[in-house]
Amino acid sequence: MAQTPRRSRRGGRAARQQNRQNAAAAPFITRNIPCYEILNTEGLEIIEANAETILFETGIEFRGDTQVLDLWRQAGADVQGERVRVPKGLARRLCALAPSEFTQCARNRARNVRIGGKATVFAPVYGSPFVHDLDKGRRYGTIEDFHNFTKLAYLSPHLHHSGGTLCEPVDIDIATRHLDMVYSHIRYSDKAFMGSVTSGQNAQDSLAMARIVFGEEFTANNTVLLSLINANSPLVYDATMLGALKAYAGAGQACIISPFILAGAMSPVTPAAVLAQLLAEAMAGIALAQLIRPGAPVIFGAFVSSISMQSGAPTFGTPESSMLIMGAAQLARRLNVPFRSGGSFCAAKLPDAQAAAESANSLMSTLLSGVNFVLHAAGWMEGGLVSSFEKFVMDTDQLGMMHVLAKGIAMDEEAQAMDAIREVGPGGHFLGCAHTQSHFKTAFYNSAMADNNSFEQWQAEGSRDAMTRANALWKKQLAEYEAPPLDPIIDEALADFMARRRSEITNSDSGSNG
Amino acid sequence: MAQTPRRSRRGGRAARQQNRQNAAAAPFITRNIPCYEILNTEGLEIIEANAETILFETGIEFRGDTQVLDLWRQAGADVQGERVRVPKGLARRLCALAPSEFTQCARNRARNVRIGGKATVFAPVYGSPFVHDLDKGRRYGTIEDFHNFTKLAYLSPHLHHSGGTLCEPVDIDIATRHLDMVYSHIRYSDKAFMGSVTSGQNAQDSLAMARIVFGEEFTANNTVLLSLINANSPLVYDATMLGALKAYAGAGQACIISPFILAGAMSPVTPAAVLAQLLAEAMAGIALAQLIRPGAPVIFGAFVSSISMQSGAPTFGTPESSMLIMGAAQLARRLNVPFRSGGSFCAAKLPDAQAAAESANSLMSTLLSGVNFVLHAAGWMEGGLVSSFEKFVMDTDQLGMMHVLAKGIAMDEEAQAMDAIREVGPGGHFLGCAHTQSHFKTAFYNSAMADNNSFEQWQAEGSRDAMTRANALWKKQLAEYEAPPLDPIIDEALADFMARRRSEITNSDSGSNG
DSSP states (O other): OTTSOOOOOHHHHHHHHHHHHHSOOOSSEEOOSOOOOOSOHHHHHHHHHHHHHIIIIIOEEEOSOHHHHHHHHHHTOEEETTEEEOOTTHHHHHHTTSOSEEEEOOSSGGGOEEEETTEEEEOOOOOOSEEEETTTEEEEOOHHHHHHHHHHHHHOTTOOBOOSOSSOOTTSOTTTHHHHHHHHHHHHOOSBEEOOOSOHHHHHHHHHHHHHHHOHHHHHHSBOEEEEEEEOSSSEEOHHHHHHHHHHHHTTOEEEEEEEEEETTTBOSSHHHHHHHHHHHHHHHHHHHHHHSTTOOEEEEEEEEEEOTTTOOEEOSOHHHHHHHHHHHHHHHHHTSOEEEOOSOOOOSSSSHHHHHHHHHHHHHHHHHTOSEETTOSSEEGGGTEEEHHHHHHHHHHHHHHHHHHHOOOOSHHHHOHHHHHHHOTTOOSTTSHHHHHHTTTSSOOOSSOOOSOHHHHHHTTOOOHHHHHHHHHHHHHHHOOOOOOOHHHHHHHHHHHHHHHHHHHHHHHHHHO | OTTSOOOOOHHHHHHHHHHHHHTTOOSSEEOOSOOOOOSOHHHHHHHHHHHHHIIIIIOEEEOSOHHHHHHHHHHTOEEETTEEEOOTTHHHHHHTTSOSEEEEOOSSGGGOEEEETTEEEEOOOOOOSEEEETTTEEEEOOHHHHHHHHHHHHHOTTOOBOOSOSSOOTTSOTTTHHHHHHHHHHHHOOSBEEOOOSOHHHHHHHHHHHHHHHOHHHHHHSBOEEEEEEEOSSSEEOHHHHHHHHHHHHTTOEEEEEEEEEETTTBOSSHHHHHHHHHHHHHHHHHHHHHHSTTOOEEEEEEEEEEOTTTOOEEOSOHHHHHHHHHHHHHHHHHTSOEEEOOSOOOOSSSSHHHHHHHHHHHHHHHHHTOSEETTOSSEEGGGTEEEHHHHHHHHHHHHHHHHHHHOOOOSHHHHOHHHHHHHOTTOOSTTSHHHHHHTTTSSOOOSSOOOSOHHHHHHTTOOOHHHHHHHHHHHHHHTOOOOOOOHHHHHHHHHHHHHHHHHHHHHHHHHHO
16 A cells, blocks of 8 residues: 555644535535335325325314414315315325425525425434533533534535524523524524424514515515424324414425324334325425415425334334335425435434444435435434434534435546556556546545544554544534624624514513513 | 333343244345436446456456466457456356356255345355454454354344354464364354355365265255355456365355455546446456356355545445445346345444444445345454454344345235224324234334433443443353254264364475475
């Protein structure tokens, strides 16, 4: 290996990585590889027919929202109390009004993300009450943790989106927390972000802040927010989610309509049944978004995994969940809407081998299935209870690998390299040949996490396992963080808005307490 | 989760696992899912044309074996010195003589493995000089380690094959080591195994031992040995490998004809070029096997990964290696021969998150590519320098998951579970419904490695990471090991043969030393 390019020192490698990152990274993945198709057409048609039967026979409940029930009634559904039975074909016809692809704008327009088609967008973990790092262990999340995750997501060239509830900042008032979270995404990142869904009013606040950042008119005519609307599986949408859906879809902003199914608890155990129920729930939610505003941008969401039949606990990275992601992606493509599923899921309590195996199984299934929007792509741990700093940087490294895989195999003459094979011939080696030298910098993905050194060198550097190296990596990244510029006028307007809303919310809380 | 089936104690779970294992596990996987196809027909045709060009223009060297050169000359190739240039189409025509599928017999016929078509066979790690476990750390392998890996492979229902050089037993004489290794597979397992390839004579010894176990006539008419013949990439087969190939193919026994390519060192860096060179080398080796004995069973092998362009060290679980496995599998299918590639590869020094991520990336690519024979499916660590006990049981757990994924999504009425969805309805839960109860035991893969318990329970059990749990698991498995029965007459005959050969080899060594 004498002719190997000289091994560079840690500083040099870090500097190169920074340079690569600062160079215009593509704002999202454009997949150049086929989607894996686990189901054949016959299987897909059976599932689609079953979904229609579920919506028609059993129906689905929309709770605590008479406006929504009226919309369904007017569309021709059979509404009994809160139960809505949908005539066969109606939900699918309404879904056809949704765009097959759309763009979510970021405040840095170079980071706009395309949602749908051959695009894949990676976004960080969402919704964990706890955070974990090796120094301080497992603890409730704080707003400082939240800011730090925003910063790490901003820094990674392999995350295209800033996400939403990166962790629950439980050290600040729950009534106004949504303001601080939305502000964190705006202030510490310039990537696209998600709005609050904890109430219709909180969604309106998110919209108001987006209007300050993007302008009234631009926000009216473009997608600048993407928000996560979960079905309460099986077959229920609750008033909170409906309130948020009405706010966002009504404003022409995008919603992920996402059943949240742990098979065995919220659905039958068998994948064919999970998929039919999932499709019924997703179609009903997407159809409702179209009743609220025809053409509203939506994403077919599928949070699907299994449970341990021993403990009842959710399980992740399982073969069953891989099959569900693969099958659901096919159903979404046939519905001709963008698809959200998968991520770097795990049930592990530490960023150890269990975490990594589960996450890799999830992520590989996610990419090969052709998922368009991947929430939870970095930092997810312990079944979503924990946002992990170490796992965050481990995951973004894996996301980098997925960027390479998504490009597929180049077949141009330079890639065929027949001259290099002729030049080297039998028994030679390719380290020094012209083709290798000219591709040396970009030939292979350069992992920030993997230690590929000799055992002796690894030992000399302290025999550090992957989680120990990850601990050093995220701290180094945060130390190097610099905030993207934000127009001081916008920043001030946001501060004014948040101050006013804090005062209003606190007073109304006092009022209702009084 | 109140209605979750009662959480069972550790003993109960272990007992159930043992029962499942003892119940007739399928002796190999029959894939019921499609193969992932990363290359389109145009790409495949370009690579095939380039492979023919390489064999015709540059040619390939067969070193130190005039008999082999004569075979090529008689077949119509242009032989200059040791360089063989193959007329276009000749190698492919010869490959067509190889069977598209075959069965390798095990001494327990219930464990015969099918090689090719929709079958996937998992075999353990091969060829590591070192072993590693958490108790004793990294050290040279011994024959005791070797026996222990044979036992662990025998015990796993997810490994179908006993493999070959599970580790190098460096504590015993290199000249007779092959006898001890083959004997270990026969004595401590009843699964199919591999023969020695360290010389033509060692291959003959392996054949002799197989004849003692299976009988002369049975061995003459059936495949009972499978052996690994590596090309010395680029474009060389050396005398040692040719000696072993002649012995095995001549006896009608199966050979994996496997280029060993670390892209950037033994081939160009670009996947399109790696695949063309790989196909040229594999076709030449398979064609030679057919010249030695038309119809000899072979497997198209592809050990393909990349190197770190920083250190020159081999890297594993990379996106480039995934693409190579996927593409090579398509080439092998078009050649209509069984395919060997992939495994649970990693470069990590410990069974940590790096090891698990790299292995999962490899293994998922391997399964979805439709690989037929998967060497290194369990225990591989540190780029193949180390056989790891902890990683062995982590990997076999992942192999179990692949068994489930390979089955695909059942679409029968029971799997559609429409009655369960009707029964439970909106807002209910499925834990107690009849369908869930009747599928409770088999619904989901029950991982032996994953901890899916609550954080509090995991903490109460000692906050053990995955590698610590794996350490307990392999020791428990070894403690419970019972050898399969072996006819004492056969055992005695093997002992006699080995004693005679030891004496002959030692005397011939003394002779040559004197």
